[in-house]
Each structure stands twice: as structure tokens, then as C-alpha cells.
Amino acid sequence: MSLLVVGSVAYDSIITPQAAADEVLGGSATFFATAASHFTPVNLVAVVGDDFHHQDIAFLKDRKVSLEGLQTAPGKTFRWKGRYLENMNDRETLYTHLNVFETFKPELPLSYRNSPFVFLANIGPELQYAVMQQVTKPLFVAMDTMNFWISGAPEPLRKILSVVDGLIINDAEVKELSGESNIFVGARKIQAMGPSTLIIKKGEHGALLVHNQSYFYCPAYPVTLLYDPTGAGDTFAGGFMGYLAKIGKVDDASLRWAVVYGSALASYCVEAFGIAAIRDLSAVDIQKRVDALTAMTRLPA
Amino acid sequence: MSLLVVGSVAYDSIITPQAAADEVLGGSATFFATAASHFTPVNLVAVVGDDFHHQDIAFLKDRKVSLEGLQTAPGKTFRWKGRYLENMNDRETLYTHLNVFETFKPELPLSYRNSPFVFLANIGPELQYAVMQQVTKPLFVAMDTMNFWISGAPEPLRKILSVVDGLIINDAEVKELSGESNIFVGARKIQAMGPSTLIIKKGEHGALLVHNQSYFYCPAYPVTLLYDPTGAGDTFAGGFMGYLAKIGKVDDASLRWAVVYGSALASYCVEAFGIAAIRDLSAVDIQKRVDALTAMTRLPA
Numbered sequence: 001m002s003l004l005v006v007g008s009v010a011y012d013s014i015i016t017p018q019a020a021a022d023e024v025l026g027g028s029a030t031f032f033a034t035a036a037s038h039f040t041p042v043n044l045v046a047v048v049g050d051d052f053h054h055q056d057i058a059f060l061k062d063r064k065v066s067l068e069g070l071q072t073a074p075g076k077t078f079r080w081k082g083r084y085l086e087n088m089n090d091r092e093t094l095y096t097h098l099n100v101f102e103t104f105k106p107e108l109p110l111s112y113r114n115s116p117f118v119f120l121a122n123i124g125p126e127l128q129y130a131v132m133q134q135v136t137k138p139l140f141v142a143m144d145t146m147n148f149w150i151s152g153a154p155e156p157l158r159k160i161l162s163v164v165d166g167l168i169i170n171d172a173e174v175k176e177l178s179g180e181s182n183i184f185v186g187a188r189k190i191q192a193m194g195p196s197t198l199i200i201k202k203g204e205h206g207a208l209l210v211h212n213q214s215y216f217y218c219p220a221y222p223v224t225l226l227y228d229p230t231g232a233g234d235t236f237a238g239g240f241m242g243y244l245a246k247i248g249k250v251d252d253a254s255l256r257w258a259v260v261y262g263s264a265l266a267s268y269c270v271e272a273f274g275i276a277a278i279r280d281l282s283a284v285d286i287q288k289r290v291d292a293l294t295a296m297t298r299l300p301a
Numbered sequence: 302m303s304l305l306v307v308g309s310v311a312y313d314s315i316i317t318p319q320a321a322a323d324e325v326l327g328g329s330a331t332f333f334a335t336a337a338s339h340f341t342p343v344n345l346v347a348v349v350g351d352d353f354h355h356q357d358i359a360f361l362k363d364r365k366v367s368l369e370g371l372q373t374a375p376g377k378t379f380r381w382k383g384r385y386l387e388n389m390n391d392r393e394t395l396y397t398h399l400n401v402f403e404t405f406k407p408e409l410p411l412s413y414r415n416s417p418f419v420f421l422a423n424i425g426p427e428l429q430y431a432v433m434q435q436v437t438k439p440l441f442v443a444m445d446t447m448n449f450w451i452s453g454a455p456e457p458l459r460k461i462l463s464v465v466d467g468l469i470i471n472d473a474e475v476k477e478l479s480g481e482s483n484i485f486v487g488a489r490k491i492q493a494m495g496p497s498t499l500i501i502k503k504g505e506h507g508a509l510l511v512h513n514q515s516y517f518y519c520p521a522y523p524v525t526l527l528y529d530p531t532g533a534g535d536t537f538a539g540g541f542m543g544y545l546a547k548i549g550k551v552d553d554a555s556l557r558w559a560v561v562y563g564s565a566l567a568s569y570c571v572e573a574f575g576i577a578a579i580r581d582l583s584a585v586d587i588q589k590r591v592d593a594l595t596a597m598t599r600l601p602a
Contacts, residue, residue, distance in 0.1 A: 087482060181388065183505070184523040204484070205506035206518070217507070217597045219518035222485040253601040260600065296518045297598035299561065300554040 003245040007121025010078035024274035028121035031231035035238025037063040040245040045069035049077040073100040117245040125156035142166030166197040221267035239265030264289035304546040308422025311379035325575035329422035332532035336539025338364040341546040346370035350378040374401040418546040426457035443467030467498040522568035540566030565590035
């Protein structure tokens with residue numbers, strides 16, 4: 001089944017303790033769509049400037065990502081520059097130039113409106129809500145958010161949360177959004193705000209799925225070379241939603257497997273700058289990490 | 302099979318943001334033996350002062366813990382007082398009075414020397430080594446350590462590490478001992494120092510078993526009321542080693558299950574002060590949490 005993503009397309013400049021990269025293709029919708037494209041056709045809604053590179057258009061088309069919803073506006077594409085500290089967990093933003101993204105209004109082409117699977121990447125909650133008003137009877141809608149919106153736009157955030165099925169966020173955001181230091185107590189409070197399904201990303205500590213009353217835990221793949229964490233969260237979401245859309249149903253079993261596929265994709269993402277490590281993955285590559293992850297929690301009878 | 306533990310027996314005073322307890326029975330050997338006693342007979346080696354309470358002796362005997370190796374020395378029993386900060390992870394030590402523990406020399410009664418399973422709790426590496434010279438052909442020896450010995454006694458620590466089978470430590474200690482920020486790289490370096498089996502405790506993030514080349518991950522049980530973390534690590538070790546000693550073999554499958562049993566015991570430990578929540582557990586109580594933990598990583602075919 002088809003999968004809609006609304007988010008950002010950007011050029012990222014990244015400095016890590018080991019290396020640096022200038023203006024590589026990034027943005028939440030890019031990472032998401034690239035990861036998800038290994039499972040299912042993706043309908044992308046985003047905006048780029050008139051400086052967007054032809055080869056990046058060609059790449060996305062090649063990955064069978066529909067660009068009918070990609071707006072081109074006069075001006076420059078969204079740019080972000082950041083530096084990772086020695087621990088590779090903390091980072092400082094050197095600049096964020098929203099450029100054409102500043103006035104982005106998501107508009108869904110008619111052909112996108114009946115997408116059964118929808119992912120609202122980390123954009124303003126009002127924009128996320130505007131997308132919901134354009135989709136018709138989706139089967140499963142998941143969203144991302146961040147501390148900026150949790151503290152800066154609590155009311156619009158509550159409004160969008162009340163109408164989505166799933167929320168994919170990290171553990172620090174769970175604590176901030178719920179006001180609870182215990183992640184399990186916090187998860188219950190967030191479920192009461194709307195989403196019955198929470199996917200809580202804990203970086204090197206894996207990911208926790210809370211689905212109604214049930215918990216599922218997937219460890220992180222033992223990555224020994226953490227090269228660039230940028231986009232790992234959106235890549236996780238892309239693998240997760242891509243798998244669900246491919247399977248075409250949302251029950252406890254498929255959600256569990258979706259977390260494993262999301263984790264597998266994210267483990268590749270961090271091994272190179274930008275989308276370099278996920279753009280050309282084969283089904284065998286993905287299966288290899290899925291198998292390794294399932295072996296990590298296997299309990300013999 | 303029988304299980305030997307060498308460690309401390311103490312009276313702990315604990316302050317948490319919610320409550321406080323004065324002079325409750327604690328110490329690494331106490332937590333370990335109480336947890337392990339649910340699985341197998343335990344041989345305990347430690348020292349107490351002449352102020353040690355009769356009812357605590359009676360309790361340990363009641364749990365089928367052999368006290369033939371419990372020395373009584375003139376003076377006071379080891380006392381520790383600590384305060385947990387709001388996050389319940391960080392704590393400050395208010396005092397440590399070693400008392401009779403200061404001159405503790407582990408001496409194994411003859412009947413203990415052929416214990417097939419041995420746990421060297423967190424005591425000085427020279428004392429741990431002295432124990433190894435008194436045991437005859439053990440099947441599996443595991444040890445604990447801490448930052449104090451990693452930085453303060455690196456040579457004796459290397460010596461004991463080179464002769465044990467397993468090391469049970471937390472993730473921060475893995476980083477400190479290996480000098481590696483990546484836990485998987487660090488684990489390989491520590492395996493090269495001796496122990497082929499590492500059990501890395503990550504608190505609320507679960508526990509990672511590294512056994513030769515294989516990884517196993519067990520999540521933490523979703524505890525919603527973290528009351529007192531004191532002793533959780535030793536309780537984990539007691540459940541882990543107790544299960545192994547009960548099964549009587551050390552292969553990949555039994556090590557994996559042992560991590561699950563250790564996690565189950567530790568999840569109870571933190572729900573009350575001292576050993577209050579683990580002293581009277583039934584087999585059904587333990588199985589309930591083991592089942593919950595296995596359900597958390599179950600992947601339907």
C-alpha cells in the first residue's frame with residue numbers, strides 16, 4: 001500500500017569528531033522516503049528552492065518516490081549545519097536557514113489523498129493538522145515531534161496528537177511531553193492524549209513499542225562505527241512505516257516487526273554521512289540486520 | 302549445584318526523594334545470596350561485627366544460605382549511608398564506615414571449596430584473587446568490580462580478570478575499563494583481558510550479554526515505581542548465577558535465560574528498601590516477571 005510523508009527536504013552540513021560533509025541531501029522527508037522506498041511506493045510532500053539539484057530529483061525518482069507533491073518555490077532550499085560532540089550523542093546547531101521552508105504549506109495532490117499510511121515528520125503541529133484535513137480515511141497515521149513544539153506550541157500539538165494513531169519520538173521527548181520521569185508512566189499519559197501506539201527511540205539503547213497495553217523492545221544493532229547520527233530517527237520511521245505499508249495491516253505482530261525493520265534501517269544510516277549508507281541497500285542487506293537483531297533477543301525453549 | 306558468594310554484609314541507611322530507611326540489612330553478598338537462594342543453596346563468605354542482629358542470621362539461615370563462611374569479628378558491621386537524587390540514578394554517599402570489613406580476609410571453609418559456581422562480589426581485586434586460590438576446579442566464576450578499583454588498582458584487577466569466566470558490570474564501567482566509548486568495541490577489549498562472558502547492566506535500558514561472539518539483549522521490566530535502587534546490581538547477579546547453578550550448565554541458552562531471571566529479580570528489588578521486596582518472593586512471582594520480560598521481545602513468526 002502507498003505511504004505518504006510530509007516533512008522537510010534540506011541540504012545538511014555536518015561536522016563530526018572524525019570528518020565533515022558539506023551540503024549533503026538531508027531533511028526528514030528525504031531520510032524517511034529513502035528508507036521507506038525499500039518497502040513500498042512513497043508519496044512525498046515537501047518544498048525545495050530553485051537551487052535544488054537535478055541529480056537529487058533524479059535520485060528520488062529512481063527510488064520510486066512520487067514527487068508530484070514536491071513544491072518548488074523561488075529561493076533557496078532549507079539548510080542546516082551542525083557539529084557532533086565527542087560522545088556523538090549531543091550536537092550543536094551552527095545554523096538553521098529555513099529559506100523556502102519558512103512559508104511551506106503542505107498541499108496534497110489529489111492522487112495522494114487516499115494514501116492508507118501517513119507519516120507526519122517533524123514539522124509544526126499546525127502544518128501536521130493541515131495535512132490531516134486533506135487525507136481521506138487513512139488506515140494508520142503516525143507523527144514525529146520535538147522539544148521545540150512541545151514547549152513552544154503545546155495547544156496545537158495536543159490537537160494533532162488527539163487525531164493520530166502513532167507517535168514516534170525519543171525518550172527525552174516522552175519525559176518532556178508527559179512531565180513524567182518514568183518512561184512507562186509517561187507513555188500511558190501520552191496514550192491518553194490520543195495515540196494508542198508509541199514508538200520510543202532510545203538511540204544506542206534500542207526502541208520500545210507501546211501498543212495499547214503491550215510492550216515490545218528491540219535492541220539497537222551493535223554498530224561499532226558510529227559515523228553520523230543525522231537522520232537516524234527519520235530513517236527508523238521510514239523503515240517502520242514502510243514495512244507496515246508493505247504488509248498492509250497494523251496489528252501487534254506487524255508493529256513489532258516494523259520496529260525491527262526500522263531499527264535495521266537506522267543502523268545502516270549512522271554508518272555514513274546523510275543517506276549514503278541507505279540509498280543503495282539490497283533486500284539481503286536489510287534482512288541480514290533484521291536477522292542479527294532477532295538473534296539478539298532469541299530465547300531457546 | 303551449589304553457589305559460592307564472597308562479598309559484603311552491611312547495614313545501609315538510605316534516603317530517596319520519597320522516603321528514608323535506617324540501618325536495613327544490605328551489602329553485596331546479602332542481596333546476591335537472597336536473590337540466588339530462590340534457585341539454589343548458597344555458600345556465603347563475608348564478615349560481620351559483634352553487633353550483627355540475631356534476626357538477620359536467622360533470616361539468612363531460613364533462606365538456606367550456609368553461614369559457615371560468615372566470620373564474626375570484634376567491632377561493628379560495615380555501614381553505608383547514601384542519598385538518591387531526584388532522577389534516582391545518581392546518588393551521593395553520606396558515609397562509608399568499613400568497620401570490621403576493613404581487615405576482611407576471605408577464608409573458605411573446606412566444604413565450600415568445591416562449589417562449582419562462584420561469584421566474586423565487588424570487593425578489592427586482591428581479595429577476589431585470594432578466593433580463586435582457595436577454590437578447586439569451579440565450573441563458572443563471575444565477578445563484579447567498580448570504578449574505584451578500575452582506576453585505583455588496575456594491575457590487581459587485570460590479574461583477577463585474566464582468571465575468571467564472567468564479568469558483571471554496568472555500561473559506564475565498561476567504558477572506563479576499556480577506554481572505549483563504544484560499548485561493543487569496549488566489550489571485545491575486555492573479553493581479551495580474560496572473561497569470555499560479559500553481562501553489561503544498563504539500568505532502565507536493560508542488560509546486554511556478550512558471550513564469545515554472540516549478543517543477547519534483555520529489556521528492563523517496566524517498573525513504574527522505582528523506590529530504592531540499592532542492591533539491584535547484586536540482586537541481578539544473584540538471580541543470574543542462581544539460575545545457572547540450578548540448571549548446572551553454562552551454554553549460550555542457559556546464559557540467556559539467566560539474564561532474564563536476573564532482570565526479573567532486579568525488577569522486584571527496586572520496589573522496596575533493601576531486600577524487603579525479594580526476601581519472600583514465590584516461584585510464581587518470579588515466573589510472572591520472566592514471562593512479562595520474554596513477552597516484551599517476542600516476535601511472532
